[in-house]
Amino acid sequence: MSGLGVDGLRMFKKILIANRGEIAVRVIRACREIGISTVAVYSEIDRAALHVRKADEAYPIGPAPASESYLRMDKILDVARRSGAEAIHPGYGFLSENAKFAKACVEAGIKFIGPTAHSMEMMGSKTRARQHMEKAGIPFVPGTARGLTSPEEAEKVAEQVGYPVMLKAAAGGGGKGMRLVHTPQELRSALESAQSEAQRSFGDSEVYIEKAIINPRHIEMQVLADEHGNTVWLGERECSIQRRHQKVLEEAPSPIVDPDMRRRMGEVAVRVAQAANYTNAGTIEFLVDQQKNFYFLEMNTRLQVEHPVTELTTGLDLVHLQIRIAAGEKLPFSQSDVTIRGHAIECRIYAEDPDNSYFPSPGKITVLLQPSGPGIRRDSGMYEGWNVPMDYDPLLAKLIGYGTDRPQAIQRLQRALYEYFVAGIKTNISLFRRILRDGDFQAGKLDTGFLDRLLTKSDPDIAARAPEPRIAAIAAGMFAVLDPTSSASSSRRNGNAADMVPACSSWKQKGRAEALR
Amino acid sequence: MLELEAERTRGSAALTLMVYDVIVGGIAHRLELEKSDSGWKCQLDGKEVHVDAVLPRRDVLSLLVDGHAFEVKREQTATDLHMWVGSTRFAVEIRDPRSLRSRKGGVVDEKGPRKILAPMPGRVVRLLVAEQAEVEAGQGIVVVEAMKMQNEIKSPKKGIVKKIVAAAGVAINAGDVLAIVE
16 A cells, blocks of 8 residues: 555645535545645525534634525635635535536646546436447447437437337436426426526526336446546445435345346446546445346436435545545555445434425524434534525435444434424434335345325324323423423423524524414 | 422522423423432332432533433434433423423414525525426425535425525525425
């Protein structure tokens, strides 16, 4: 292994993290571990955010809306220059896959920790990526590599690949601009609505067509490439548990991938990365059908939210490696050194209300009890007393369970979820309890429709698992006696909220006041 | 009978017997707690239970009931009081039986105008209906964006949209009136 400095290279002294939330904290921690000082940036509403508290330096970059702060390249580069940061880690989201930003960093003489603008541009558009990858012999779902020019063309292509087909926005992501079409009669109106949604969401109405794979799995492969031509794969992540096309739970390895399939997927992923002259950490997403055929879907040119499951099963620290690669080091290991050991599962803890269609639930965290113990990793951006702003993604934290095998990882996560408690805002913690005790989940029978099916099922176990309500009754009384300063004291009038909860945020009180009018 | 026994002076250390009506999941329980030298004497629905409780921090209770240990968390929202026993949530109402008052507010009137309130802070993205439109229960009225998610706020009843207060692009707080359906 070549240590730092062996190649005659100088490690960065200072890195700016152009992000917020748990990922900014994650990168700050990695920097502290390897002796690099950190510069945080924050919007007005994020002054008290955890990443600002954890960094060595922090500078404001504008008002709460991301377009006026975390997406402002000029302001971020200005902070980097003034603070003397030599590199910028973009995290995920925000500017992480913005080729213009990567280019602007180069022009400013600041290292962008990620791929080059050129690689990003090549992989950024799904249709352009497809054209390049088809040349490299990468397996694709049958369909068009180009945007559709007319409804007639759409009909022709759909006929060729066979219904059902999927319409997808070329610039898309997150399920926007996607339509599943079962019959030729639905095609035209679906195309129109997909195009207008793509235009609204991405400023680009280009839509292409693919054969729809029913109940596919979504499995992705992590790759890492240095700037000396070495590219390795680090194993797959199963990401089939999704809601509205957003990942909710991920695991490594996938329950259905055996060593041979892993090697084949890994080799394809490395070919994709090499065809794009890719450097740094990246992820190749595949759709996998019921016969375990895998098809290239897209490449994510950034560190992924779910990178910890790969870290736990490979024993590698991807953020350390990203930084070392950006500093010009060679990969300190080769493909044959990579081994997959144990099993890891990640739960994305979101601020959303499971009892109210998973609506976002910003607000003040009044109580936070966090799990720890064997096999539990928690990457969190929240703390008790913090006000979760409404302006950003609802991801609060990631809870990751690791075990010798999948059953043990599940057991440890179940134990940790039992310990996890967040009050003041709503979270989806209860959803993970449901997923983890589901028979199909435990059997590894997963596909992208899993969660929608689970949510339409009733939850028959609830009554059976509930401890006696009398415990709740006794507890309510004991709270009233022991902690009478709050609303649970005996002075509370039945159900009237007007005199309650000093800790409650003003918007909730306002909401209540309105409701009572 | 309870009135006679109860000797409650809030805010002083001299409390001896506390009596509560606690409603859990629609079922009322009578809870009597009496401070004794060695802890608490507890009667639940007339039955004696051995209880010990410590409050290690605000809103968290370590409760021992006949030797069984429970960690109970208290969560108060603007409208509800919840007890989390382990990871199970119970909606709880607790009242002092001697200060019963008539319930006010919170009654949902199916007839008459209904205000559609913003369930969370956010920004109005667009309106889905116009004033005077006829809507079904569950039909989307406005789209509100918060935390990068667009959410349809639906009509609680079938009726006519009397008034739309919301306007596209406007920032709103939770509880703001978005529209009125009658």
